[in-house]
Each structure stands twice: as C-alpha cells, then as structure tokens.
Amino acid sequence: MTRVSLTVNGQRVSAEVEGRTLLVQLLREHLRLTGTHVGCDTSQCGCCTVHLNGKGVKSCTVLAASCEGATVTTIEGLAPEGKLHPMQEAFREHHALQCGFCTPGMIMSAVDMVRRKGNELDEHTVREQLEGNICRCTGYHNIVKAIQAGAVAMKRT
Amino acid sequence: MYDFSYHKPASLDEAASLISGRDDVKLLAGGMSLIPALKLRLATYSDLVDLGAIDALKGIRREGNTLVIGAMTPHAEVVASAEVERAIPALAELAGGIGDPLVRNRGTMGGSIANADPAADYPASVLGLAATVVTNRREIAADQFFLGLFETALKPGEIITAVRFPIPEAAAYCKFPQPASRFALAGVFVAKTAGGVRVAVTGAGPSVFRFKEAEAALAKKFDPAALDGIEVRPDGLNSDIHASAEYRASCVVVLARRAVMKAREAGAR
Numbered sequence: 001m002t003r004v005s006l007t008v009n010g011q012r013v014s015a016e017v018e019g020r021t022l023l024v025q026l027l028r029e030h031l032r033l034t035g036t037h038v039g040c041d042t043s044q045c046g047c048c049t050v051h052l053n054g055k056g057v058k059s060c061t062v063l064a065a066s067c068e069g070a071t072v073t074t075i076e077g078l079a080p081e082g083k084l085h086p087m088q089e090a091f092r093e094h095h096a097l098q099c100g101f102c103t104p105g106m107i108m109s110a111v112d113m114v115r116r117k118g119n120e121l122d123e124h125t126v127r128e129q130l131e132g133n134i135c136r137c138t139g140y141h142n143i144v145k146a147i148q149a150g151a152v153a154m155k156r157t
Numbered sequence: 158m159y160d161f162s163y164h165k166p167a168s169l170d171e172a173a174s175l176i177s178g179r180d181d182v183k184l185l186a187g188g189m190s191l192i193p194a195l196k197l198r199l200a201t202y203s204d205l206v207d208l209g210a211i212d213a214l215k216g217i218r219r220e221g222n223t224l225v226i227g228a229m230t231p232h233a234e235v236v237a238s239a240e241v242e243r244a245i246p247a248l249a250e251l252a253g254g255i256g257d258p259l260v261r262n263r264g265t266m267g268g269s270i271a272n273a274d275p276a277a278d279y280p281a282s283v284l285g286l287a288a289t290v291v292t293n294r295r296e297i298a299a300d301q302f303f304l305g306l307f308e309t310a311l312k313p314g315e316i317i318t319a320v321r322f323p324i325p326e327a328a329a330y331c332k333f334p335q336p337a338s339r340f341a342l343a344g345v346f347v348a349k350t351a352g353g354v355r356v357a358v359t360g361a362g363p364s365v366f367r368f369k370e371a372e373a374a375l376a377k378k379f380d381p382a383a384l385d386g387i388e389v390r391p392d393g394l395n396s397d398i399h400a401s402a403e404y405r406a407s408c409v410v411v412l413a414r415r416a417v418m419k420a421r422e423a424g425a426r
C-alpha cells in the first residue's frame with residue numbers, strides 16, 4: 001500500500017492505495033465521487049473521463065499511485081455547488097442524453113475538446129474529436145449540437 | 158488486475174537499476190496499452206516502473222536536419238507541436254489519427270514503438286523515415302528495430318530515451334482505420350529523401366515492413382502512376398474478422414498510391 005495525496009475538485013485529499021488501484025476506483029470507492037462512470041474494460045468508452053492536470057484522460061487507465069501531487073477535476077467539480085457549467089447546461093438544453101450513463105464522460109471530454117480546439121467547433125470536428133466517447137442511446141446527434149452550443153457559451157462566461 | 162509494487166523514479170539511472178536483471182518488472186509509460194492488458198490479466202508483473210517523472214525523456218527538439226522526440230512525449234504533444242508541423246507535418250497528422258484524443262493525451266512515442274503492435278501507427282513512420290531509436294545503451298536503426306509480432310530489438314532492461322527522425326523532402330501517411338478501434342487495418346507511410354524513397358506498411362503483416370517493390374518504382378518516378386501493375390502478395394499477411402489477407406494486400410497498394418499523392422501535394426505547398 002502507498003499513500004497518495006492529490007487535489008480533487010479543489011480539495012486536498014489523501015488515501016491508502018494498492019499499486020493496482022485505478023484513478024477511477026480512488027474517485028468512486030475512496031472518495032465516493034460516483035459521477036465518474038465505468039462503462040468498459042478495454043479503455044474504449046470514455047465514460048470515466050476526468051481532467052488530470054487540466055487534460056482529459058480515461059481514469060480507468062491511470063494508476064491512482066501515479067497521481068501523487070496531481071490536480072483532478074471530475075464532473076462534480078466542474079461547476080460550483082448548485083450551478084451548472086455552460087457545457088452541462090447545453091446538454092440539458094439540447095436534450096443530449098437519454099439514460100445519462102455516458103454523459104459525465106461526454107461533458108468532461110467536451111470541455112477538453114474546447115481547450116484543444118477552441119470555441120468555434122464545426123460538426124465534423126466535434127464528431128472526430130468525440131472518438132473516445134461511446135453513447136449507446138442517443139445516436140450522437142444531440143450530443144454534437146450540445147457541444148457546439150456549449151463551446152460557444154463557454155466563451156461568454 | 159493482479160497487484161504489483163509501483164515505483165516512480167526521478168532519473169533514468171534509477172529506472173534502469175530498478176529493472177536490471179528482473180523479467181518480472183515492467184516499464185510503464187502512458188499505460189494505454191499496458192494497463193488494459195493488465196486489467197484483462199493478459200500479463201502480470203511484480204513491479205511497475207513509471208517513467209513519468211523523468212524529465213530527460215520528454216520533449217521535442219530540432220537538431221540540424223533531424224527531429225528528436227523524447228520517448229515520454231505524448232501523442233497529443235506531437236499533434237500540437239509547431240516544430241513537428243514545420244519539419245515533418247506527416248508525423249503530426251499520423252499522431253492525430255492515433256486512437257482518440259483521450260488516448261493521445263496519455264500514450265507516448267516510446268510506449269508505442271516498444272509495444273510494436275502490428276496495427277500501431279508510429280512504427281510506420283519510424284521505419285518509413287529511417288529513424289534511429291535511441292536507448293539508454295545504444296542507437297538502433299529502424300531497419301533493425303522491429304523484429305516481429307510485438308517483438309523488437311530491445312534487450313531486457315533497455316529503455317528507449319528518444320527517437321531521431323531525419324527530415325524528409327516530402328512524406329505522407331494514409332491509413333484505413335479499423336472502425337471500432339481506430340488501429341490501422343492497413344497503413345502506409347511514404348517518404349522521399351535525398352537518398353531515395355521509402356515505403357513502410359503497418360497493420361497488414363505481423364510487423365511493420367518495407368514495400369521494396371514500390372520503393373524502387375517510386376525512386377524512378379515519384380508519382381502514383383509508378384505503382385501501376387505493382388501488387389502485394391497476400392501470403393503471410395494478417396487475416397481476421399475485419400479483413401482477409403487479400404483485402405489487406407489490395408489496401409496497401411491503394412493506400413501507397415494515396416500517400417504518394419498526398420506527399421506530392423504537401424511538397425508543392
């Protein structure tokens with residue numbers, strides 16, 4: 001067991017983890033932040049996406065022990081308590097979800113997309129850059145619209 | 158996943174001493190190939206040595222007529238690098254087609270070529286550009302590096318530190334991605350240099366290989382038409398639920414033609 005200390009959603013936290021403990025397990029099982037989901041065993045679905053030191057990563061494929069000193073943002077920390085982030089608001093507005101399982105990962109990935117590609121995103125770019133996130137319900141159509149709108153809204157805030 | 162001890166050394170020497178003489182100890186880079194394999198229990202190790210804290214393995218720099226990319230440089234940095242875009246835009250484009258953005262934020266150059274997945278993209282650029290793989294012990298020419306299915310010339314305990322890419326006159330990469338995984342069903346990297354033309358093929362065989370007939374034809378005339386009548390024999394190529402060996406053989410020629418076209422356009426810019 002090793003002790004790992006990091007900042008999650010602005011709070012300093014610390015936990016005893018095994019070598020094999022994944023970042024997603026640290027978040028869900030140790031910190032009870034269950035907004036980050038696990039949808040596969042093969043690093044393909046993106047439901048587990050969080051921001052690690054400002055960049056989107058699949059938290060099911062990162063060792064918790066490697067996050068010593070890191071800064072992590074999860075879906076719970078994207079907006080202050082009781083408020084929605086513009087990307088969350090856009091997903092609601094455009095009905096970009098059905099069961100909602102993929103949604104936290106979609107939103108974290110969308111915010112990372114804006115970091116890399118800016119606020120003006122055409123449909124082709126969004127679809128291509130969403131390659132790492134799988135949704136089994138929506139057919140992506142409204143997700144793409146929401147991301148385009150959310151990206152623009154992020155510029156205003 | 159079975160448990161293991163985790164180490165994160167701050168220097169290359171320390172990393173080397175942690176793995177030296179131990180075949181149950183494994184290096185960890187971006188973890189995008191190794192962690193999924195451990196999760197599926199396809200492999201198990203007593204210790205993992207994370208290279209993530211060793212600054213000497215990171216970064217991209219130009220040295221005269223070569224582009225040097227540190228082993229721990231993530232794919233996303235190659236995609237976004239102005240230095241790569243100026244020197245070898247085909248390499249930035251190739252990196253931008255690896256997996257998805259989240260994979261590219263973590264996966265590294267060193268991890269990709271050490272892994273030598275038969276369908277990985279970077280090996281095609283390393284072989285196509287006649288790059289040199291630099292390790293903590295020696296330098297290995299691309300032609301001697303990739304030996305077979307998931308097999309390289311790396312000796313136990315050897316650590317890749319960087320890859321040195323000679324800058325070509327023109328180059329391009331075309332791949333046919335397997336629609337679910339984005340790995341190359343087949344991918345062809347074409348490079349034109351003062352020394353001649355090289356054509357490297359990934360995804361089609363057990364390991365990346367050179368398409369020498371195409372190289373000879375393109376050396377005479379760097380034009381897609383030079384490939385008329387040239388075929389790849391399907392014998393020994395990969396055959397699976399996604400594509401037969403014959404289909405891959407046919408893809409290789411089509412992709413080579415497209416890559417030449419793309420390299421010519423890029424060269425004319």
Ligand SMILES: Cc1cc2nc3c(=O)[nH]c(=O)nc-3n(C[C@H](O)[C@H](O)[C@H](O)COP(=O)(O)OP(=O)(O)OC[C@H]3O[C@@H](n4cnc5c(N)ncnc54)[C@H](O)[C@@H]3O)c2cc1C
Nearest residue numbers: 186187188189190191256264265267268271277278317339
């Ligand atoms: C969903 C998904 C899609 C993907 N799609 C593609 C794709 O389309 N094309 C593609 O090419 N790849 C793809 N990949 C693989 C990805 O590019 C990996 O990042 C890469 O193959 C391995 O790099 P890594 O840094 O993650 O290495 P790791 O997984 O950490 O390590 C891989 C292997 O390399 C060894 N190693 C690592 N660094 C060194 C070093 N410096 N010296 C010696 N040995 C070392 C490790 O011990 C291990 O055996 C995909 C991966 C995923 C999860």
Ligand code: FES
Nearest residue numbers: 039045046048060
């Ligand atoms: S849980 Fe599917 S990619 Fe992480």
Ligand code: FES
Nearest residue numbers: 098100135136137
């Ligand atoms: S809304 Fe159900 S998986 Fe995306």
